[in-house]
Amino acid sequence: MTASTSTPPITSQTIPVATPATSPGGLIDVPAGLAGVRAADTALGDVRGSEGFYHYRQYSAIDLARTRTLEDVWFLQFEGHLPDSAELVDFRAQIDELRDLPPQLADMLPALATAGSSSAMLPRLRTALSMLASIEGSRPVYGARPEDRRRDAMRVAAVTPTLLAGIYRLRRGESPLAPRPGLSAAAQWLYLLTGQEPESRDPRDVSAIDQYLVCTVDHGFNASTFTARVVTSTGADVASAVCSAIGAFSGPLHGGAxxxxxxxxxxxxxxxxxxxxxxxxxxxxxxxxxxxxxxxxxxxxxxxxxxxxxxxxxxxxxxxxxxxxxxxxxxxxxxxxxxxxxxxxxxxxxxxxxxAGLARDLFTPTFTVSRVIGWTANVLEQAQDSKIIRPSARYTGLPAPQPVPELDQVSAA
Missing domain, CATH: 1.10.230.10 (Cytochrome P450-Terp, domain 2)
Incomplete structure (x- = not known):
């Protein structure tokens, strides 16, 4: 497939970059929220807000959503090119092998899913992924072989729908379902939630969810993606980076909306x-x-x-x-x-x-099913750079150093 002829050309002039100013003490002043600040180089894609355009690698994300599946885009972000037919068959088989839960985590899931009164699923997903990393001995990305990082990233992205659907069903008093090999990512998600066979479902449901998943895989250096890259820069394991991203994503000003x-x-x-x-x-x-x-x-x-x-x-x-x-x-x-x-x-x-028949408490989890692919792709890219992300802050408190008061003065105060 070639890029759409309507896709705007990518040039350095289309990327807004803040002009920093040095302040006393050698710090560089940047806009609040780091808006417009280039924090890293990436080959995964970009957002050009003034044009209303974003892309995954060299392809329009919207063109991909209209013409390709989630597995195609997943392969693109991990491997750097769109798959041919044979590559896609092999890639889908890899995903199928990584969707199942280890028995120890499957045994823990009912207690995790039903603990507490809140129905929020993303905190439970964080806990489940942390357990998975512990059970399977997830390795720090620092010093790991690229193929080991890739497998850990594939594992986290592939198992996330299984975990989310299992948590959802357990909270409803239903048993989790085992993934069905051979289903597309969108059909698999709907099956894991409802148990309804794809053949008995309106095909528009699967098509709509697949297009939604594709168009939300990645979106530049948004808050959760940047968080994942910061944690990755410390050399931590893939699951830790994704758990941190989920924490950022759960906020109502981001994925929780x-x-x-x-x-x-x-x-x-x-x-x-x-x-x-x-x-x-x-x-x-x-x-x-x-x-x-x-x-x-x-x-x-x-x-x-x-x-x-x-x-x-x-x-x-x-x-x-x-x-x-x-x-x-x-x-x-x-x-x-x-x-x-x-x-x-x-x-x-x-x-x-x-x-498509999804309950509203599944909206953010469905968003997560796609965005975890973007997070893990960013983890793999960031892991190639050994430089830790460590910005500075402007101190605005009382002048230091102040004399430390005696204990009785503290008590009296």
Whole structure:
């Protein structure tokens, strides 16, 4: 496959880079949140927010979502090229071999899944992956052979859907299902959750979930990906890096937002209430989930892809979301002039996943099933560099050194 002729050329001029300024003490001042700061070189892909474009290696991510499967993109990110037919068959067989849980972890999973009252699945996934690393003796990436790093990365990415689906089913009082060899990644995920055979499911479900998974594999140096690379730079094992990424990803300002976007639609209730609802939220200083993005100043291309999928399938929710989207964008443009607050991936992702029959507490876990591939690909790339990521901070506390007070003075204070 060749890159789409519509894909913008990649040039150094399209990559925004902050111009640092040296401050007293030799520190370099950079924008808050490291916005626009180039922290590393990568061959995995990039996001060009002003153009509304992002890519995996040399291919448009949206073109890949429309024409290739998750396994194709997984292979691309790990191996550097799209697979031919024979390579894809072999790669899928490798994934199948790595999906099963070790017996010791399978025995522990019921207690892990049902502990506590919270239904959050990502904290349990972190614990499960830590157990897996301990049981299987996951090795630090520092000093490890490339083939050993790759196998550990493949293992973590392949077993993540099995763990998440098992946790979900156990919390519902159902038994976990063993992965079925030969299923595509999207069909496997839906099967592990529901036990429904792919042949008895609407094929649009599998197609929509596969496209969603492909378009969310990676997205530049987002917070969770950067976190994974920081941990990898210390030489830690793959599972540790991915667990740290999951922690960052679980935040509502990052991967934890999709179900909140659907909650907003629930709260609005009907299209005629959308304007009043948005005005009230903006006036009170609340964030409108599903709108605005830290990088894009145009339409989020992932949202455009998923909007098309949802609208083609149709139904009440898709029609409602279309009307709400128009109203919210219009009102935000009026209330926040000069700011680009378009629909982001979370808004239409919830519609697509709802259409495919996924419960809303599965939205973020489904996002995780794809993003773990991006995290592990970044781990493998970062592991090739032995330089630890260790920035500095500007101290803003009381001048130091201060005299240490006597103990009685501390007690009196």
């Amino acid at each position: 999709p179900d909140r976007a659907l909650a907003a639609l629930d709260d609005i209730g009907s299209p005629d209430r959308a304007e009043e609802w948005v005005r009230a939220r903006v006036t009170s200083g609340e964030r409108i989930m599903g709108f605005g993005h830290a990088v894009y100043r145009t339409d989020d291309p992932r949202a455009a892809l998923l909007r098309g999928i949802a609208q083609e399938r149709g139904g009440r929710l898709a029609e409602f979301a279309t009307e709400v989207e128009k109203t919210v964008i219009r009102v935000l443009a009026e209330l926040k002039p000069g700011r680009s607050l378009n629909t982001n991936v979370e808004f239409w992702a919830v519609v697509v996943m709802e259409q």
